[in-house]
Amino acid sequence: MSRIDELFAAPDGSDPAGSEPAGSESAGSEPAGSEPAGSESAASETSAGTTRRTLRDRLRGALRPARDTVSDATVEGNPEFAGPIIELEDVTRFFPGPPPVNALRGVNLTVERGDYLAIVGPSGSGKSTMLNTLGLLDRPSTGRFLFEGIDVAGLSDDERSALRGRAVGFVFQSFHLMPTRTVLENVMLAGTYAGLTRDEREPLARTALERVGLSHRVDFSPNTLSGGERQRVAIARAVCTSPRLLLADEPTGNLDRENSASIMRLFQELSSDGLTIVMITHDQHVADVAERRVRINDGELSELS
């Protein structure tokens, strides 16, 4: 299972529509263990590897500190912070390999609240590595990353995961919906990671599904939906807990032109509502919708006009 799949998997044995809030177990569950494993392209594990990981994660879960040992201020982030939501200073990400790769080389980037930023660049240039870093899924090798003014390097794994669950929503090219859950349950899962009770999660999920025009599909299986509808479910899941940052990695990559345009309209609405959006795209038309564009080439970032 890749770290992105794990991001959207139900917490160990729990039911996203179940009655118990997931608490520290889910808020603290680290998508890919303690090493920063990098991007969506991280190798899938063998079934033996998966078993090992499950056992290891259960052990780690059992040994995790109780929730109240995670600093509340850090868990909540700093929603009122008046400065930039993101500041990267000379950030690098080195994968030792083999072969060794410098996926990010001295990246400087400031994202203000409400910005709508598109990241473009060729395959393998470091876009997903960058997004994983911004989304607290990966750590810089060197450099400074401030999220709402908080130096992320100072956070424990639990604190990072909890902050991610509260503050960041993710949308990916391949939707990452759970086929055995209904549309509503898939969206409610986001609330689990944000530490909400079932009573809090369900109305938020229904509101988010209404927002993306899918109220009539709440009890459907994701498998019965069109690609555009599936991406709407993924967007509802990403925004239902009102994150401060929406990260999207090729959100229209699997969609035809019409569906792609309608997803972009939805992003524009979210941006108009004040949500900060960082989106990776190969599609120039999609990039043109954003207010600001940056390009990554071989791990180096440059601002486009």
Ligand SMILES: Nc1ncnc2c1ncn2[C@@H]1O[C@H](COP(=O)(O)OP(=O)(O)OP(=O)(O)O)[C@@H](O)[C@H]1O
């Ligand atoms: N976990 C990892 N371990 C080793 N190398 C990695 C890892 N993740 C990414 N890389 C390498 O870092 C570089 C950047 O990868 P990244 O996935 O960020 O590219 P990308 O710009 O998103 O490409 P694409 O457009 O194809 O998705 C690539 O050379 C890739 O092989």
Ligand SMILES: [Mg+2]
């Ligand atoms: Mg990528």
